[in-house]
Amino acid sequence: MRAEVVAVGSELLLGDAVDTNSARISARLAEIGVDVHRHTTVGDNVERMADVIGGACARADAVIVTGGLGPTADDLTRVAVAQVAGVELERRHDLAEYLHEYFASAGREMPESNLVQADLPRGAQVLHPVGTAAGFTVAVGASTVWCVPGVPREMEAMFERDVLPALRTAAGTATTVSRMVRTAGMAESAVGEVCAPLVERLAAAGNPTLAFLASRGETRVRLTAKAATRQEALALLEPLVAEVVGLLGVNVAGVDDEGVEWAIARQLTDLGLLLGVAESVTGGGVSARLVSVPGASSWLRGSLVTYSTDVKSSLAGVDPALLDEAGPVSEETAAALARGARERLGADVGLAVVGVAGPTTQSRRPVGFTCVGAALPDGSVTTAARRLPARGRTDVQEFAASMALDFLRRVLGRLG
Structure with missing residues (x-):
């Protein structure tokens, strides 16, 4: 299964906020064997949002959109997805009732503007709100769009509860597992040269794969395998981790989470x-x-x-x-x-x-x-x-x- 993640919000493009949602979503999708091919960030503009989401639907089996589900004028994900799906928005009275009850339970009067959060593309399946923002899923051609809030806590709760189980079922039995060999005091290019024959060998096989990640004086060698179960993936990786450790020798500072x-x-x-x-x-x-x-x-x-x-x-x-x-x-x-x-x-x-x-x-x-x-x-x-x-x-x-x-x-x- 191929997936793409779309993060919505002009604040992300302006540098006022950092998109942690896409990284979290990708990490969880990898664990169930879903291949994430792209991350895209788009500002709060309906035309550009529709273009990005529509393009993602043409390429991927699942498109996860995070953000743009609030009650203000710049929260336009509902509108953009409806446009891509070719349907109108419709008021969901159960959501409107939920919003009234949500505010009443907090002893607050609900602004009328919050009712736009009850407007979803016709035919969409509701993902029950964690706060005030309902998520939803809707089919667009052969793809399925999943819309979740941009607030990380709400996104994570909804994604874990609704999106991940559904995609796990749709993807079938598979998982992607990564292991890390950490080096210190060795330039990324030098690490790459030492590992070059292994990189070539793995590239020809296709699975597992190897990548280099450099950060402030340390270079990590990431080995990733896809298999039916986590145990099978780890079995594929174990000899490769040992091989990389042997190649890099005293430059290895640790493995996996231990630096x-x-x-x-x-x-x-x-x-x-x-x-x-x-x-x-x-x-x-x-x-x-x-x-x-x-x-x-x-x-x-x-x-x-x-x-x-x-x-x-x-x-x-x-x-x-x-x-x-x-x-x-x-x-x-x-x-x-x-x-x-x-x-x-x-x-x-x-x-x-x-x-x-x-x-x-x-x-x-x-x-x-x-x-x-x-x-x-x-x-x-x-x-x-x-x-x-x-x-x-x-x-x-x-x-x-x-x-x-x-x-x-x-x-x-x-x-x-």
Whole structure:
């Protein structure tokens, strides 16, 4: 079964809101083996909406439209779908009664404008409202259009209750399952080159498939299989996951939902070591990722956020003379901060990260320049420096956190 998702709302095109509904709908459809071929966003214009929905109906077996079911003048999904279906709108008295009761139960007087939510294309099947917006489904040629609210909570409740079960029945027995191999410290292009023979082999077979997803210093390899059952799909994927892990070797930080933070947690636990963190440029971002792992308190002592230069001395014990000589963003300072984190927090290993988030340079260091350091149980310290992509403060900070965590993972790997 082929499906398309249409998100309605000028606010989505203007950037005032983010379309999370389409992603949620696609993820659930994949689980029941429905192939989503397109996502389309269209503004609150009847002609353009009808054009988009009509085109989707010509290509797909099921079209899910989210949004545009409210009571205001710009809520036009009902009108557009009626136009595509070639029918008139008709007032559903059961919905009108429901709306009156809904407002009365809340002790509010219903504006007359809300009655437009009781107008649906003739012949449509009603999907009972979660709030005030009724959904509906209507046949358009060989396709079926499913209209659900744009409010995520209402959309999800209606989709799970009405749309998903119906499409599961129509699609038959099938499911799509994905697994993820997560890498760190390796460019997407490099990951692609290593996996190229496997990509070619899978492309020829058609199922499973492989894709690369890059985000701020980390590249994920997604393997997706379609089969009659989840167990069968997982069986197809298991040897491929092992193959990808073997190809990428030490660059693999984790599998599925477990990224580099989980790898560090296992390493520290296996080694019986405690970690202390001192961070500047990331402002707590490194420790925030670490504590996302359940049970982090058993191996993470704490974190010192030493953002200002003088706090690096007062909180982490860095020599002010070193800061004057080497600067706050240097490998020497990262090394001293790592020692300070280890000593001040009573840890076995200290991790530190400093850098320049921008928008201007600092101590002649360019935006994106980042240094990391790790102080080890034997008293030794190892450091690294790199200039990260300077695409804005948030990007630099997130790249720096990923760099620091991958650096620590590799250092701990050598201890084991």
